[in-house]
Amino acid sequence: MARLTIIEPDSSASTWQLRELWAYRELLWVLTLRDIKVRYKQTALGILWAVIQPVLAMGLFSVIFGQLAKIPSDGHPYPVFVYAALLPWTFFANAVSNSSNSLVGSAQLVSKVYFPRLIIPLSSAGAGLIDFAISAVILLLLMLYYGVGWGLHLLAAPLLVLGVVLTALGIGTLLSALNVAYRDFRYVVPFLIQLWMYATPVVYPASLIPEHWRWALYLNPMAGLIEGFRSAFLNQPFDPLGLSLSLGVAAAAFVGGVRYFKKVERRFADII
Amino acid sequence: MSDAVIRVEGLAKHYAIGAHKQQRETFREMLTRQLTTPLRRMHSPPGANAAAHSIWALRDVSFQVGQGEVVGIIGRNGAGKSTLLKILSRITEPTAGRVELRGRVASLLEVGTGFHSELTGRENIFLNGAILGMSRREIALKFDAIVAFAEVERFLDTPVKHYSSGMYVRLAFAVAAHLEPEILVVDEVLAVGDAQFQRKCLGRMESVARSGRTVLFVSHNMGAVRGLCSSAILLDAGSIAMQGTVDDTIAAYLTDVFAADADTGCWQWAEADAPGGNEVRLLSVTLEGERSGISSGFAPDERFSLCLTYRQTKRLTSMRFVVQLLMPTGEIAFTSTDQTTRGQHVFEPGTYNTRVTVPGGLLNTSRYLLRVWAGVPGIQRLVEPIEVGAFDVIDAGNQNSCFGNEHWPGVVCPMLDWTVTRSSSN
Numbered sequence: 001m002a003r004l005t006i007i008e009p010d011s012s013a014s015t016w017q018l019r020e021l022w023a024y025r026e027l028l029w030v031l032t033l034r035d036i037k038v039r040y041k042q043t044a045l046g047i048l049w050a051v052i053q054p055v056l057a058m059g060l061f062s063v064i065f066g067q068l069a070k071i072p073s074d075g076h077p078y079p080v081f082v083y084a085a086l087l088p089w090t091f092f093a094n095a096v097s098n099s100s101n102s103l104v105g106s107a108q109l110v111s112k113v114y115f116p117r118l119i120i121p122l123s124s125a126g127a128g129l130i131d132f133a134i135s136a137v138i139l140l141l142l143m144l145y146y147g148v149g150w151g152l153h154l155l156a157a158p159l160l161v162l163g164v165v166l167t168a169l170g171i172g173t174l175l176s177a178l179n180v181a182y183r184d185f186r187y188v189v190p191f192l193i194q195l196w197m198y199a200t201p202v203v204y205p206a207s208l209i210p211e212h213w214r215w216a217l218y219l220n221p222m223a224g225l226i227e228g229f230r231s232a233f234l235n236q237p238f239d240p241l242g243l244s245l246s247l248g249v250a251a252a253a254f255v256g257g258v259r260y261f262k263k264v265e266r267r268f269a270d271i272i
Numbered sequence: 273m274s275d276a277v278i279r280v281e282g283l284a285k286h287y288a289i290g291a292h293k294q295q296r297e298t299f300r301e302m303l304t305r306q307l308t309t310p311l312r313r314m315h316s317p318p319g320a321n322a323a324a325h326s327i328w329a330l331r332d333v334s335f336q337v338g339q340g341e342v343v344g345i346i347g348r349n350g351a352g353k354s355t356l357l358k359i360l361s362r363i364t365e366p367t368a369g370r371v372e373l374r375g376r377v378a379s380l381l382e383v384g385t386g387f388h389s390e391l392t393g394r395e396n397i398f399l400n401g402a403i404l405g406m407s408r409r410e411i412a413l414k415f416d417a418i419v420a421f422a423e424v425e426r427f428l429d430t431p432v433k434h435y436s437s438g439m440y441v442r443l444a445f446a447v448a449a450h451l452e453p454e455i456l457v458v459d460e461v462l463a464v465g466d467a468q469f470q471r472k473c474l475g476r477m478e479s480v481a482r483s484g485r486t487v488l489f490v491s492h493n494m495g496a497v498r499g500l501c502s503s504a505i506l507l508d509a510g511s512i513a514m515q516g517t518v519d520d521t522i523a524a525y526l527t528d529v530f531a532a533d534a535d536t537g538c539w540q541w542a543e544a545d546a547p548g549g550n551e552v553r554l555l556s557v558t559l560e561g562e563r564s565g566i567s568s569g570f571a572p573d574e575r576f577s578l579c580l581t582y583r584q585t586k587r588l589t590s591m592r593f594v595v596q597l598l599m600p601t602g603e604i605a606f607t608s609t610d611q612t613t614r615g616q617h618v619f620e621p622g623t624y625n626t627r628v629t630v631p632g633g634l635l636n637t638s639r640y641l642l643r644v645w646a647g648v649p650g651i652q653r654l655v656e657p658i659e660v661g662a663f664d665v666i667d668a669g670n671q672n673s674c675f676g677n678e679h680w681p682g683v684v685c686p687m688l689d690w691t692v693t694r695s696s697s698n
Contacts, residue, residue, distance in 0.1 A: 006373075026407055026408055031399075031402075034388060037395070113363070266365045
């Protein structure tokens with residue numbers, strides 16, 4: 001029996017169409033690969049940029065916040081303290097900013113070919129995972145150099161990475177869809193990301209926030225996840241309540257972002 | 273027909289006019305609109321403006337296509353052809369109605385979709401193939417055939433940004449040509465590349481059509497439609513005006529086009545809905561006879577000129593306008609372009625006139641349809657082909673064609689120099 005396709009009004013809005021997404025997994029892979037290949041084309045340093053960016057940020061923050069502002073770092077050397085947070089944060093910030101521009105940047109594709117539109121923000125967020133993996137190696141080297149971390153807590157890392165990826169995908173898909181309808185978001189996103197970084201314990205420890213207000217901090221999914229990264233890589237105790245609160249919000253952000261995307265997806269070709 | 277592969281029922285698509293405006297609506301405007309809506313409601317009853325600000329690009333379109341049929345979709349610009357293709361390709365959703373497609377569908381609304389200029393030819397083959405719905409395995413199997421078809425073997429590992437436009441288009445079409453779906457939906461993608469490559473593409477399309485696949489083919493080229501399709505659908509203002517054999521439908525289309533508007537010899541458009549796109553908009557077309565002035569009827573010996581006025585908003589190199597005259601039968605009388613006059617000059621933005629003179633004593637007495645388009649050869653269409661209107665070459669009985677009052681068939685009836693001499697006395 002031949003494959004049957006039915007086209008009706010609202011046929012894509014109701015479900016997530018996971019089966020279809022699965023059928024297009026090769027395209028997801030090819031587009032991710034394209035984003036990786038294209039990113040460092042015609043740059044002299046190439047993939048080294050994946051290392052240079054967070055390392056430079058680490059140096060800058062260590063001088064400004066560690067040396068000058070004397071921000072506490074829970075007893076760890078400030079560079080490794082801030083790098084353990086910069087690693088997931090850089091991935092998150094790049095994934096959100098790339099995927100929020102991805103649909104508008106692929107207007108040609110969207111108006112000429114059909115495929116599950118989710119693939120576009122997913123692939124541009126996913127391409128950042130390579131950079132993430134490379135800069136993770138630097139963190140391991142820093143841990144060796146400063147002689148910190150290296151404990152069983154490292155086993156929590158995959159769960160934390162998953163949390164960061166879900167948050168980035170949720171926010172990225174939401175912003176990419178909003179950006180199609182309202183190009184204002186192109187200007188809002190960089191500012192939003194900057195603001196978000198200061199609302200997240202990247203350059204400061206969560207312990208700086210009074211304990212009875214910390215739950216509010218963890219409503220920001222990146223807060224709990226980044227503190228979790230520090231616990232895992234610097235081998236300090238986890239904050240189970242904060243982490244689970246943030247993981248919960250991360251999952252909700254993912255579901256909410258994808259849901260909104262699916263809801264407005266069918267209008268993309270008409271308004272892009 | 274129970275074995276229909278494509279079944280379309282009551283399909284409709286509605287667009288809000290000023291979609292352009294809405295597309296650029298900013299967040300702030302949206303907020304203002306939402307906030308002021310109750311106020312505006314008080315001034316005008318709800319829904320009063322709805323009809324005035326919307327159009328039905330398609331309305332109650334129903335048809336079926338059987339296994340292995342090759343169906344042409346024809347109609348004037350704006351008749352709904354592209355909208356129909358976009359719905360069948362699932363790029364946009366219908367407002368009402370239902371489509372059933374049985375089998376693997378591939379649609380080709382453009383060649384080279386998703387090509388990335390920084391990637392090599394090899395990488396782009398895999399990228400474009402995946403976008404068109406081929407699996408990696410499938411592409412790997414057909415890789416050699418694709419490369420051979422495109423004739424780019426030597427440049428496989430060069431980024432496509434260094435390709436000539438011809439090579440780029442050849443590679444793009446080659447990937448698309450190796451799709452093997454059960455249902456193929458094709459827009460006018462053959463209008464790219466040089467004449468030799470166009471013939472190659474048409475040949476490839478013919479073999480696809482003959483191999484038992486179901487094909488929907490949209491084109492302005494009646495010759496290609498006639499050559500490829502067994503039947504055709506004529507769309508007019510969003511509805512099906514006719515569905516039948518390819519010859520009958522093309523005849524109906526041409527009759528329709530020829531009969532349209534009481535032509536004055538001058539056609540004008542408001543800039544917002546003028547034919548063309550972001551780079552070039554056709555503002556007016558004027559026919560002016562040596563003796564008749566601006567008119568749509570000329571005597572056979574009368575010289576007349578054709579003037580196209582257009583506005584160009586971007587800098588363009590090696591663009592050209594093309595003018596084509598068609599007979600009521602669909603045959604092309606001739607095609608002419610300003611390409612050689614323009615040469616390779618760079619044209620700065622501005623309003624331009626391009627004018628051509630058709631000599632007297634060339635065309636036969638007939639009605640002619642005027643078709644116009646513009647483009648950068650082999651690269652892009654600036655103005656899609658548009659049937660501007662019709663004009664007549666009429667013998668008004670004043671004996672100014674070479675046959676006097678008689679009418680003899682033929683696309684042209686040129687005034688030629690005859691010499692009659694007596695070579696011998698017996």
